[in-house]
Amino acid sequence: MTNSGGIRTSSGRLLVPALLFIALVVAVxxxxxxxxxxxVAGEFGVSLATAQWTLTxxxxxxxxxxxxxxxxxxxxxxxxxxxxxxxxxxxxxxLAVVPPxxxxxxxxxxxxxxxxxxxxxxxxxxxxxxxxxxSGPTIALLSVASTVGIGVxxxxxxxxxxxxxxxxxxxxxxxxxxxxxxxxWWSVPQPPAGRSSAVDVPGAVLLGSGLVALLLAIxxxxxxxxxxxxxxxxxxxxxxxxxxxxxxxxxxAAPLVDLALLRHPAVAGANGVMLxxxxxxxLLLTLVTRYVQTPASAGYGFGVDVFVAGLVxxxxxxxxxxxxxxxxxxxxxxxxxxxxxxxxxAVLVALALFALTRSQLWQVFAVMGMLGLGVGVFAAAMPAxxxxxxxxxxxxxxMSFNQVVRSVGFSIGSALGGLTLAAHTxxxxxxxxxxxxxxxxxxxxAAMGATVVAALALRQAPDSTxxxxxxxxxxxxxxxxx
Numbered sequence: 001m002t003n004s005g006g007i008r009t010s011s012g013r014l015l016v017p018a019l020l021f022i023a024l025v026v027a028v029x030x031x032x033x034x035x036x037x038x039x040v041a042g043e044f045g046v047s048l049a050t051a052q053w054t055l056t057x058x059x060x061x062x063x064x065x066x067x068x069x070x071x072x073x074x075x076x077x078x079x080x081x082x083x084x085x086x087x088x089x090x091x092x093x094x095l096a097v098v099p100p101x102x103x104x105x106x107x108x109x110x111x112x113x114x115x116x117x118x119x120x121x122x123x124x125x126x127x128x129x130x131x132x133x134x135s136g137p138t139i140a141l142l143s144v145a146s147t148v149g150i151g152v153x154x155x156x157x158x159x160x161x162x163x164x165x166x167x168x169x170x171x172x173x174x175x176x177x178x179x180x181x182x183x184x185w186w187s188v189p190q191p192p193a194g195r196s197s198a199v200d201v202p203g204a205v206l207l208g209s210g211l212v213a214l215l216l217a218i219x220x221x222x223x224x225x226x227x228x229x230x231x232x233x234x235x236x237x238x239x240x241x242x243x244x245x246x247x248x249x250x251x252x253a254a255p256l257v258d259l260a261l262l263r264h265p266a267v268a269g270a271n272g273v274m275l276x277x278x279x280x281x282x283l284l285l286t287l288v289t290r291y292v293q294t295p296a297s298a299g300y301g302f303g304v305d306v307f308v309a310g311l312v313x314x315x316x317x318x319x320x321x322x323x324x325x326x327x328x329x330x331x332x333x334x335x336x337x338x339x340x341x342x343x344x345x346a347v348l349v350a351l352a353l354f355a356l357t358r359s360q361l362w363q364v365f366a367v368m369g370m371l372g373l374g375v376g377v378f379a380a381a382m383p384a385x386x387x388x389x390x391x392x393x394x395x396x397x398x399m400s401f402n403q404v405v406r407s408v409g410f411s412i413g414s415a416l417g418g419l420t421l422a423a424h425t426x427x428x429x430x431x432x433x434x435x436x437x438x439x440x441x442x443x444x445x446a447a448m449g450a451t452v453v454a455a456l457a458l459r460q461a462p463d464s465t466x467x468x469x470x471x472x473x474x475x476x477x478x479x480x481x482x
Contacts, residue, residue: 016126016138018187019142019188020138020141021180023118023145024145024149025179026116026119026146026180027145027147027152028152028176029093029153029173030058030062030113031149032112032169032170032173036054036157036166037054039161040102043166044102049222053106053109054105054109057113058113059113059116059407059411060113060211062113062115062116063211063404065114065117066403066407067204067207067208068199069396069400070121070403071256071257071400073124074395075199078188079189079190079191081121083188085114085115086180087181089112089115089177089180090181091108091111092107092114093111093173093174093178095108096108097167097170097173098167112177115177117400119146123399126139126142128395136383136384140327140328140379140380140383143382143383144380146403147281147376148316148317148324149317151314151316151320154313155310156172158306158307159310162305198253198254199256200252200254200255203245203249203252203256206242206244207256210237211238211242211404211408214235214408215408218408218411218412218415219414220415221414221422224419246259256397257397257400258397266388266458267389267390269385269454270340270386271405273382273385274406275406276447277347277451278407278410278412278413279412281374281375281378281448282414283413283414283417283440283441285313285371286418287354287417287437287444288312288354288371291437292308292312292361294431299434300437302361302364312364312368315366315369316371316375319372321376322376323343323372323373323374326376327376331384335459336382336385336388336458340455342377343377343381344451346374347370347378348452349370351441351445352441354441355437355441355445358437382402386398386402421440424436
């Protein structure tokens, strides 16, 4: 079938799996560097710290691309933006497969990072082109896929690296990103007519620069132990740039992000909950993957290889999607804010379990399953809390900002875990003490406790009927139900 612009589109029945596939692909490819860092260091003769940039660089690019693509996705050329961005990701995947040097591999990973900004556009497509009864659950699943999808590629990448080498693992990325581009070309329709195409380019530069400075400051944990003054300077620069951007947005006729919408108590509260929740979620994820690979000679850990470490994330991903599916029946009885609190509570339980008992590998698998269940519920409930007060045409922009907040929370969680373990690493030792893992887990539990309290407080936020904004996504009409 074709739309009014002559562009081939799929039916609604095919559109949903297409959007989910694209969201899952960009999540997998964006995190593909994590299990391959050691192999990259050996293949190209660089240090582990240098190889770490194959993971850090795409995350930074994704943080910059997300708000820009969110605004472009709110305009009349959303289909073209999606195809062009996926073409960049495919080109980056090709560079990652056949790099003559580490620099070319890093360039490929940078290009792949652009795809991390596409999830919000998939949500915009769902809200515009699916019936209200289907768009809400689809947007929830897209949110889940973008979060728990990171665990899908880990075991595959580890297995391919062990069997056929590093380039085979990156070849997986090339294969699935090419499939994602073809899927987008076939299935993504043009947006409704009448959307504005204006993009605040200076605002994008200010926000992007501020986010890079902020994420560098909070993700490079060694900076705070080796050069704390430089780290503090980066935070000051980030605050100045983001503050300047906020002042500009209030005066701009076509702002990159609608700050008036972000100031709505429901939206501001949901983003605050996302920031806090992201800290606890990602902190546990990084702790577990590091713990299981620690050799038993350290007095704890299991010394597993990359493939088994990837398998530890399988229950995280599987139960993450199960948790996402549970949100729809839960929302029939509870408000999105209450469901958010339930997801946060499950993550809190996972952190407490890891702090108290982790001597057997099966216990770690159980912890990751509980984490995935909580993250799935949390991620699926988040869009409803925001879109209940968001106009349909602002879906991509509002959700892209939420994705940026999530990235910041993830980075803080990773940094908090790294700094805590570093503080519990004895002088001259390679590995932190086992107590360091317990301490970091309890810090994460404290962050999740604050998340649960903040989520429950959202039930008192004004609902969409007080703003005159109607949700087209099938979200709850308010946050005080239940």
